[in-house]
Amino acid sequence: MIPDSNSYFSVPHHFNVYLTSWDANQALPTDDELRDMQSVGLKLLTEVKSLEANCLLQLRNLDNDAKAVVDFLKLQSRKVDLVLQHVLEKEVQDGELFKGDQFGGSGISIISSRPLVVNEHVKTHIYLHTELVALLCLCQIQSCTPVSTDDATETAYWRCELEFSQILEDDIEQLVKASLNVQQKMLKKRKQNIDKQRS
Template identity: 85%
Template sequence: MIPDSNSYFNVPHNFNVYLTSWDPSHALPTDDELRDMQSVGLKLLTEVKSLEASCLLQLRHLDNDAKAVVDFLKLQSRKVDLVLQHVLEKEVQDGELFTGDQFGGSGISIISTRPLIANEFVKTHIYLHTELVALLCICQIRTCTAATNDTADTPSWRCELEFSQILEDDIEQLVRASLNVQQKMLKKRKQNIDKQRS
């Protein structure tokens, strides 16, 4: 459970989400039970990402000569992440596929072709391919409102999902990924402003 979900922000980003209804007769899983629900590939990716973050944080405290080593290790880490992501993509996915359009440390937004049931709990697999993040959590559907899109042939709904049970390491991954996406957006905006000025 997240102690203060208002302390995180969401960023716009397209990603895949698989939802499976959670049986309301079952209690939400504990952290250990949630870990047990993860596939082998998901456990491996989570562990690798956690170790990577810890090691790179320690290496940053070294002097300037270590920058080349850190950059090399980041490259090696990215290669491992890409392989693990590929393995995960080949796994049979559980649940119904939706497109996510925003994410952050407290929840996600998805686009649906039908309204989802407010307050329902759903087992949620999130795959942020460009950020190399894959995780399993339990979300609660908070709102589902009709999207206004004149160009779409079929109606769509924008649904807000809040994390109800998620591992702390996964929140950290999402926060890092959201900061990274925001940094890319700011860099792109600055480049566009510089182009307009020149």
């Protein structure tokens, strides 16, 4: 079940996406079938992230003296995430590579050198390298709009909007957290730029 598509905001961000056409005669996978479709590396990353989240949640309830321990564990978990992401990136990728330019809890936006088939379902691997997020889901192509450029000699390209049609709840949570993190970084950068201009 996909939550209301208007309930999440999207943030601009560059990332890799691999798309594979989904047979229109085949039903969309259930949550369990989607989990079975994940590679070993993806399953491992998902499991580790889930364990980390539960552990850090329990540690937050400890007193202030535990802050150093929590910070140390966060550092350790980040190291594990980086190693797992590196392993994932070395796996043979299924599908055609596209560049993503926006994401959120409801869907993604990608750049394509050709228009994609609107309403088609695609198996989608999303890799947000800087946010240490990797996931597999099913998306439906909602629209493909040609992007005009100032340079007439430049090849035309399309911005395609993809909406999640089957995605695990944990993965939506990961994307929402990542989008908030990206937004926070953008606001911090903007504030630094304003401070520089003032000084």
